[in-house]
Amino acid sequence: MRNRTLTTITVVLAAGALALSACSSSKKNTNGGGLGGGSSANNGGTNQTYKIGFVGALSGPNAQLGINERNGATLAIDQANASGKYKFKIALNAQDSEGDPAKAPAAATALISDPTVVAVIGPAFSGESKAVNPSFCQASPPMPTVTASASNAELQNQGNKCWHRIIPNDNVEGSQGADWLARTGAKKVYVLSDLSAYGAGVAGTMAKELKAKGVSVVSSGVDGTTTKNYNPIAGTIAASGTDALFYGGYDAQSALLAKALVAAGYKGRTVTGNGGKSSVFTTGAGKAGNGWYFTCGCQDATIAPTAKEFTAAYTAKFNTPPSTYSPEAFDAANLLMDAISKASASGTATRTSVLDALNKEDFTGITTQIKFQANGEVQSSSLIVNLFQEKSGAIKGLGNIKELN
Amino acid sequence: MSQSENWVQQLPQNIIIGLEQGSVYSLIALGYTLVYGVLQLINFAHSEVFMAGGFGSYLVVNGIVGHRHMTGVMVPLTVLCGVLSGALTGAAIAWLLEKVAYKTLRRSGAPKLAFLISAIGASLFLSNLAGKLFNRLPNNAFPTYFDINHQLFKIGNAKVTLIEVIIVGSAVVMMIFLDRLVNRTKLGRGIRAVAEDAPTAALMGIDIDKTISRTFVIGGALAGAAGFMFGTAFGVSNLMGFTPGVKAFAAAVLGGIGNIRGAMIGGLILGQAEVLIAALPFVGAQWNDVISFVVLVLILLVRPTGILGERLGRAA
Known part of the structure; x- marks a missing residue:
């Protein structure tokens, strides 16, 4: 009897948790499939x-x-x-x-x-x-x-x-971003990664290319999946005496970092890659996101003719x-x-x-x-990296990064 | 300037940041330690009580503030509302948790392992429920009704901001309150008696079920208030509980699980250790999560029962 009650409770709890998570993902799936599937339910005929x-x-x-x-x-x-x-x-x-x-x-x-x-x-x-x-x-x-x-x-x-x-790819984006940062006159740059495959990759390329351009680099990483409190690293960055920060990571974490950097009083230029460029960043960071730059191998759909x-x-x-x-x-x-x-x-x-x-x-x-090309990338002449900047809550395209100073 | 000089120069600022971080850990750790004291049980769903407090206060504060701009006396009042609503949500969820996930098991005399599984199930349930009800974004920011980074004063070259004072200040007040509650009141005596020897306490006329339930409520209120503070500073999300929860558990063990003052000290030490050690030039912030557990292992090697020992509870 005792065991039966225990089993019942455990099963009910576990089932509840499972049903709930299954529920949320299945809802997402029907949304995804349904948008395309609904309009093409035509299976009959030719x-x-x-x-x-x-x-x-x-x-x-x-x-x-x-x-x-x-x-x-x-x-x-x-x-x-x-x-x-x-x-x-x-x-x-x-x-x-x-x-x-x-x-x-x-x-x-x-x-x-x-x-x-x-x-x-x-x-x-x-x-x-x-x-x-x-x-x-x-x-x-x-x-x-x-x-x-x-x-x-x-x-x-x-x-x-x-x-x-x-x-x-990040080599193209990171190296063109680094060239641009060097052209802006940055002498010392802090390169921070979120330790993900994307973030560490783009941060690594950025650091390498900056060093090749004679810019001195301080590198570090903060785990983007577990970190909420960016105050300690923001303090370190603010005290590092760097002219610019590059963050390799995704939007939500970039927003938290942006807020912490304002609190720490960081004065340098703040730059992140394509992973940070979204409305999650602008709404999450609020005023702290103003002035952030984004390098992105993507189009600004709102201005591209x-x-x-x-x-x-x-x-x-x-x-x-x-x-x-x-x-x-x-x-x-x-x-x-x-x-x-x-x-x-x-x-x-x-x-x-x-x-x-x-x-x-x-x-x-x-x-x-x-x-x-044979390796699956498009020809290099078609690879354009654009620079974007947040201005009072909206991310605006500044143009091809190669042409900017 | 060398990097180690930089570390020394940064020290006062980092100690303040560590104090803020540690206060949150302490408040959560108290919940683990209180429950362990009376039940010899790790309440693994406690991190979700913290999360619930964050969301509860988020809803209340959002309701009060909305898109309005707050000024004057309304600002501290809203903060107070936030702390209270966070504590209330935390207390309610903890009470419910005890009723649903633990009391039924206790009544049927289930083995310890069943409690553990039940707690993990409840934890998954709560965090997914929050994800479903709200969303799964990692940073739902509180409305900015006051400038949380407003600089209040400076100690040397270290800036002290408003949010840091609010977090550390309210944590200290709540800890003193708890210490008084446990050591000076009838309820506190009941909690200590149940922790010491539950069957004898029952013979002395203490209602064990009620005492346990109240212990959960107290721990839940502290974690819920911490949820509000953490949420105001860094945003709320359905997964916000996990990392602070694990760290706070480590803090409770560090101070001596079951020992209330131990949990406070453990949390503060862990907060400092994380910030100061991660700031060392040869360590780096990527080791942040490792540091807590290295510190824990090192201290347990020297003092197996934690810094202050397991005072409140019987030896496990």
């Missing part, structure tokens, strides 16, 4: 439906970038389905990884085992990319992937033949202007649909034929010209 997968954070602390991307891809797919320009329909199968390398494998497996998925956008983050890129490429047949945001500079060297990326139509359609559909990596994901989806259409010209498109078509693509997107 219309073939292909699915494009998506892996990224749709919930959890770093969800904003993932949501930006899913929305961009959804828009591209809905537009294509509505216009009828392809003889097939496309649906999105969005899998939430929470951006966590430990949770991404389940998301990847779900996509690989769905036979209608012929290509994948993502994974969105670098850490999860390292975890699952091999699974995608070693699946048989390999699953073609295009990431619109994972910028770690080692991903292209891991021998994953199915992998593609349409943005500049090629993105005008996209911005209007996106804003109308999601009630919010496109943000970091929405245009890139829009391009990735259009690119994949183009590849699927070429692959299906002679029969049914398969993962293998889509991968072939993708490797031969020469596609003009709203962000850049997409033509892949």
